Amino acid sequence: MTWSVSAWKTAEPIYAAITRMPFIEELMAGSLAQEKFKFYIAQDSHYLEHFGRTLSLIASRAHGKDTVLEFIRFAEGALVVESALHAGYFEQLGIADKPAVSPSCHHYNAFLYSTAAQAQVETAMAAVLPCFWIYKAVGDHILQHQNKNGNPYQQWIDTYGGEAFGVLVQKAIRMCDEAAETCTPAQRDAMTEAFVTACRLEWLFWDSAWRLEHWSV
Numbered sequence: 001m002t003w004s005v006s007a008w009k010t011a012e013p014i015y016a017a018i019t020r021m022p023f024i025e026e027l028m029a030g031s032l033a034q035e036k037f038k039f040y041i042a043q044d045s046h047y048l049e050h051f052g053r054t055l056s057l058i059a060s061r062a063h064g065k066d067t068v069l070e071f072i073r074f075a076e077g078a079l080v081v082e083s084a085l086h087a088g089y090f091e092q093l094g095i096a097d098k099p100a101v102s103p104s105c106h107h108y109n110a111f112l113y114s115t116a117a118q119a120q121v122e123t124a125m126a127a128v129l130p131c132f133w134i135y136k137a138v139g140d141h142i143l144q145h146q147n148k149n150g151n152p153y154q155q156w157i158d159t160y161g162g163e164a165f166g167v168l169v170q171k172a173i174r175m176c177d178e179a180a181e182t183c184t185p186a187q188r189d190a191m192t193e194a195f196v197t198a199c200r201l202e203w204l205f206w207d208s209a210w211r212l213e214h215w216s217v
């Protein structure tokens with residue numbers, strides 16, 4: 001069994017829980033309160049900036065020029081393409097200034113930075129994989145089950161459920177599998193642990209938007 005198949009199996013209950021989250025169910029129905037989506041998009045624009053920086057840090061540590069180049073392109077995608085999507089939403093939703101980073105957004109980015117900086121690079125690659133794979137799976141899940149009539153969040157759904165994002169996700173999965181082949185069983189376990197933690201943080205990110213999370217002090 002490839003590393004990615006076994007990692008996904010381990011994380012499957014987390015993915016299943018994500019598809020049942022009220023944030024995702026209401027996004028799919030188009031009934032999600034605009035306030036919650038606004039909170040999500042504003043935090044996600046913080047997230048994507050740091051995610052892009054994390055990807056470039058991984059690029060600099062990757063083995064092999066092809067992997068370096070792929071991660072440079074991923075970083076560019078996160079910073080340029082996705083921030084354009086957000087700029088559109090910022091205008092549409094009337095978000096003037098970015099709010100302070102929420103605790104969960106901070107936590108997720110700090111996990112990615114510390115893993116990218118300190119863990120073995122294969123583990124760092126596994127830590128960023130859910131950012132691709134969970135979004136693709138959620139995008140596909142929504143496209144399959146939704147009623148498309150006038151959903152105000154259709155652009156978001158089409159971005160992650162679409163073909164172009166799917167190609168990137170397949171590349172990210174393949175590079176992790178190739179990296180895992182060079183690892184010992186203990187190193188593969190470390191990759192899986194990082195993957196599962198990031199899946200939990202994906203859950204937390206949506207949950208924090210649903211709760212309009214803020215710092216208590």
Ligand SMILES: Cc1ncc(CO)c(N)n1
Binds near residue numbers: 044047048130131202
């Ligand atoms: C929190 C989060 N994870 C993953 C993605 C997809 O890149 C995103 N936009 N936001």
